[in-house]
Amino acid sequence: MHRRLNWLLMLAALAAAFALYAIKYDTRRLEARVQAQERALEKAETDVTILAAERAYLARPERLEPLARLIGLAPIAPAQYLRLDVPTPSPQAGGEAVNVPSPLGVTPSPVAPEARQQNVGEGKGDRRTVDVELPPTPIPSPRRVEDAPSARWGGETPAAR
Amino acid sequence: MPAPATIAPPYRSAPAGHHLEARLRKRARLVLCALLLALAVIAGQMTRLALKGGAELRLTLAEPLARSWSRPDIVDRNGRLLATDVGVNSLYADPQLIPDLDETIEKLTAALPGLDAAELRKALSEKARRFAWVARGLSPRQAQRVHELGLPGLAFRTELKRVYPLGALAGHMLGTVNTDNRGTAGLERMLDETGRVEAVQGPGRTSKPPLRLSIDIGVQHALAEELKQATIRYAASAAAGLVLDAASGEVLAGVSLPEADPLRPAEWLDPARTDRLAGGVFELGSIFKSVTVAMALEAGTAGLDKVYDVRQPLAAGPYVVKDLHPLGRPLTVREIFLHSSNVGAGMLAIEAGAERQRAFLDLLGLTQPMRIESGPVAPPLLPKHWGRIETITIGYGHGLAVAPLQFAAAVASLVNGGLRVVPTLLARSGDAGEPVRVVSAATSAKLREIMRLNVTNAGGTGRQAEAEGYRVGGKTGTAEMPGRGGYQEKSVISSFAGAFPMDAPKYVVLVSLFEPQTGEAGAGRITAGLNAAPATARIVERIAPLLGLLPRRLEARSSEPAPFDAPRQAQ
Numbered sequence: 001m002h003r004r005l006n007w008l009l010m011l012a013a014l015a016a017a018f019a020l021y022a023i024k025y026d027t028r029r030l031e032a033r034v035q036a037q038e039r040a041l042e043k044a045e046t047d048v049t050i051l052a053a054e055r056a057y058l059a060r061p062e063r064l065e066p067l068a069r070l071i072g073l074a075p076i077a078p079a080q081y082l083r084l085d086v087p088t089p090s091p092q093a094g095g096e097a098v099n100v101p102s103p104l105g106v107t108p109s110p111v112a113p114e115a116r117q118q119n120v121g122e123g124k125g126d127r128r129t130v131d132v133e134l135p136p137t138p139i140p141s142p143r144r145v146e147d148a149p150s151a152r153w154g155g156e157t158p159a160a161r
Numbered sequence: 162m163p164a165p166a167t168i169a170p171p172y173r174s175a176p177a178g179h180h181l182e183a184r185l186r187k188r189a190r191l192v193l194c195a196l197l198l199a200l201a202v203i204a205g206q207m208t209r210l211a212l213k214g215g216a217e218l219r220l221t222l223a224e225p226l227a228r229s230w231s232r233p234d235i236v237d238r239n240g241r242l243l244a245t246d247v248g249v250n251s252l253y254a255d256p257q258l259i260p261d262l263d264e265t266i267e268k269l270t271a272a273l274p275g276l277d278a279a280e281l282r283k284a285l286s287e288k289a290r291r292f293a294w295v296a297r298g299l300s301p302r303q304a305q306r307v308h309e310l311g312l313p314g315l316a317f318r319t320e321l322k323r324v325y326p327l328g329a330l331a332g333h334m335l336g337t338v339n340t341d342n343r344g345t346a347g348l349e350r351m352l353d354e355t356g357r358v359e360a361v362q363g364p365g366r367t368s369k370p371p372l373r374l375s376i377d378i379g380v381q382h383a384l385a386e387e388l389k390q391a392t393i394r395y396a397a398s399a400a401a402g403l404v405l406d407a408a409s410g411e412v413l414a415g416v417s418l419p420e421a422d423p424l425r426p427a428e429w430l431d432p433a434r435t436d437r438l439a440g441g442v443f444e445l446g447s448i449f450k451s452v453t454v455a456m457a458l459e460a461g462t463a464g465l466d467k468v469y470d471v472r473q474p475l476a477a478g479p480y481v482v483k484d485l486h487p488l489g490r491p492l493t494v495r496e497i498f499l500h501s502s503n504v505g506a507g508m509l510a511i512e513a514g515a516e517r518q519r520a521f522l523d524l525l526g527l528t529q530p531m532r533i534e535s536g537p538v539a540p541p542l543l544p545k546h547w548g549r550i551e552t553i554t555i556g557y558g559h560g561l562a563v564a565p566l567q568f569a570a571a572v573a574s575l576v577n578g579g580l581r582v583v584p585t586l587l588a589r590s591g592d593a594g595e596p597v598r599v600v601s602a603a604t605s606a607k608l609r610e611i612m613r614l615n616v617t618n619a620g621g622t623g624r625q626a627e628a629e630g631y632r633v634g635g636k637t638g639t640a641e642m643p644g645r646g647g648y649q650e651k652s653v654i655s656s657f658a659g660a661f662p663m664d665a666p667k668y669v670v671l672v673s674l675f676e677p678q679t680g681e682a683g684a685g686r687i688t689a690g691l692n693a694a695p696a697t698a699r700i701v702e703r704i705a706p707l708l709g710l711l712p713r714r715l716e717a718r719s720s721e722p723a724p725f726d727a728p729r730q731a732q
Contacts, residue, residue: 049245049246049248052245053242056242056326056327057327059241060327075702075706077702078628078631081630081711081712
C-alpha cells in the first residue's frame with residue numbers, strides 16, 4: 001500500500017517536474033515574444049512619429065507653393081468663383097452655338113484664352129495643361145460679368161436661402 | 162534503488178515499550194506538521210505571486226538610455242503638424258575600447274561628412290575618459306550608415322529631439338526648446354509651465370493630447386509670403402501682419418519679419434528678429450483714429466455728419482498739430498476719417514476730454530498689460546502726464562505705444578458689433594463665456610460704414626486696399642518712428658488696420674511695414690495708402706479663399722451669397 005503510494009507520488013513528482021519545465025519553457029518563449037512585440041510596437045511608434053514629421057516636412061507650404069505654381073496652379077482669383085444656381089440658356093442672339101445649355105450656365109474654363117498653354121499627356125483620356133513659360137503669378141485675368149452674359153456669378157442671383 | 166520494505170521503521174521494532182513509540186509518533190507528527198506548514202506557506206506565496214502577476218518582478222534589460230523630456234505635439238487648427246518629438250540616435254564612444262583610432266576617425270568622417278576630424282581625434286584620444294559624444298541627433302539613415310561600419314567602441318543612445326517640420330513658419334509663436342527638450346520660450350515654454358511635459362527614459366512618447374493652435378498653416382504661409390514680397394517691393398526693413406477672428410479672438414495667422422527659427426535659438430537674441438506683434442510696442446499713428454472716432458461716437462460728442470473747422474492748425478502748448486494735405490475747408494467726422502486729418506482727430510479727442518479718452522482706452526484694454534499663451538505681450542507705454550497735448554496726439558496715434566496684437570484686438574472689438582475680443586493662440590473649443598460689451602452695436606455699425614467708405618470712396622486713403630469681392634474696410638496709418646532728435650520723417654511705420662467682409666466682419670487684418678522706402682506711386686512716397694494698403698489687398702485676396710469666404714461680385718445687388726455647396730432650394 002505504502003509502496004504503491006510512494007511509486008505513484010514519485011511518478012507524480014516526475015510528471016510535475018516535466019510539466020513545470022514545459023510550462024516554464026513556454027512562458028519564457030511567450031515572454032520573449034511579448035518583448036519582441038513590444039519592441040516592434042515601440043519601433044512602429046517611433047517610425048510613425050518620424051514619418052509624420054517627414055510628411056509634414058514634405059507638405060510644408062513653402063515647398064508646395066512653388067510646385068503648385070509650376071504646374072500652373074495659383075490662388076483662387078475672385079473672378080474664378082461661379083455660382084451653380086440655375087441652369088440658364090444663353091441669351092445670345094442667334095443662339096446657334098448654344099443648342100444645349102450647359103448645366104453650369106457658363107463656359108467651363110475660367111482660364112483666360114491668352115494664357116499660353118500646351119497640351120501634355122496626349123493619348124491619355126484626360127488633357128492636362130501646363131503653362132510653358134511661367135509668369136511669376138499666373139493668375140488668370142478676371143472675366144467681367146459683362147464679358148460673359150451667360151454667367152451667373154456669385155451674388156448676382158437672389159440668395160438661395 | 163533499495164526496496165523500501167527492507168528497512169523496518171525504527172518504531173516498529175523498537176524494544177522500548179509503547180511509551181517510547183507514542184513519544185516518537187508524536188514527534189514525527191510534529192515534524193510533519195511543521196513541514197506541511199512550511200510547504201503551505203510556500204504554496205500560498207506562489208499562488209499569491211501567480212495571481213498578482215509578476216509585473217514588478219520582471220527584469221528588463223535597460224539599454225543605455227538618456228533621460229529626456231517628452232513634449233506633446235503642436236498642431237494647427239486643422240491638425241497639421243507644427244512641432245513634434247522624434248527619437249534620434251546620438252553616437253558616443255568609449256575611447257578605451259577603440260583599437261585603431263586612425264581607422265575609426267577616417268571611417269566616421271567618411272560616413273558623417275559634417276564631423277570635424279581634428280576635434281574628434283582630440284575627444285577620442287583621451288583614454289582616461291570612458292565616454293565621449295561623437296555626434297548627437299543623427300537621422301535614422303546616418304545612424305544606419307555608422308552602424309554598418311561595425312566599428313568597435315561606438316554605441317548609440319536614443320534621445321528625444323524636438324523638430325519643427327515647417328521651419329521658421331510661426332516660429333515666434335512656437336518658441337524654442339533647449340538641448341534637454343525643455344521649453345525656453347513661446348508656446349513651448351507654456352507647455353512646460355502648465356505641466357504637459359513628461360520625463361521619460363529614452364524615446365517614450367507622451368500620452369498627452371496635442372496642443373491645438375488657432376492658427377491655420379495655409380493662412381500663415383500666405384500671410385508670410387505676401388509680407389515678404391511687400392518688404393521687397395516697398396524696401397521695408399521689417400514687417401508684421403496679423404489675421405484675427407473678429408468674434409472669437411483666435412489668431413489665424415501672425416507673422417513678424419524677419420522670422421525666427423525655433424531650431425536656431427541664437428538668432429532670437431538678434432533685436433531685428435524680435436516679435437513685432439507681441440514683443441514690441443509702437444506708436445501706430447493714424448490707424449488709432451478709428452479708436453478716436455469710435456470714442457466720439459460712443460460718448461455722443463459727435464455724429465458722423467458733425468462738421469469741424471480743421472483749417473487752423475491745432476495749438477497744443479509749444480507744439481502745433483497740422484494736416485499734411487489740408488483740404489482748406491471744414492470737414493465732417495466722416496471726412497476727417499477719410500482724409501485722415503490729424504487736426505480733426507485732435508479736435509474730436511479734445512471735445513471728448515482726456516478723462517473720457519483714458520476711460521475708453523481702458524475699456525478697450527489698450528492701457529493694461531495683456532497676456533497671451535506664448536507669454537506676456539509687451540505692456541503699453543502710456544504718457545506720464547495725460548494733458549491736453551497728450552489727448553490730442555493720442556487722438557491721432559502718437560504718445561501711446563501698444564503692441565500691434567493688442568491694437569488688433571481692440572479693432573476687432575470695435576467692428577464685430579462691440580463685444581470685447583481677447584486674442585488667443587489656441588483653438589477655442591466652445592464659448593469663451595459671457596461677452597462683454599465695449600461699444601454699442603450702433604457705434605460699431607457706424608465705424609464699419611466709414612471704414613468701408615475709406616476703401617470705396619475716391620477720396621479715401623485706403624482705396625488701394627480693395628480686394629475685389631471681399632469688401633475690405635479699414636484705416637491707414639503712417640507713423641513717424643521716434644529716433645535721435647525727435648520723430649523722423651523718412652523712417653515710418655506704415656500700417657493698415659481693417660477687417661473683411663466689412664458688412665459683417667469675420668476677420669480683422671493688421672499689416673505694418675517698418676521703414677518702407679517706396680510706395681506704389683514711386684520712391685519716397687511712403688504713406689500707408691501706397692504700400693500697406695495694397696499689401697493688405699493682396700493678402701486678403703489670397704487668404705479669403707483659404708478661410709472659406711466667397712467673393713461677392715456685385716456688392717449692391719444681394720445679401721450674403723450662399724456657400725457654393727449649400728443645398729439649392731426650389732425657386
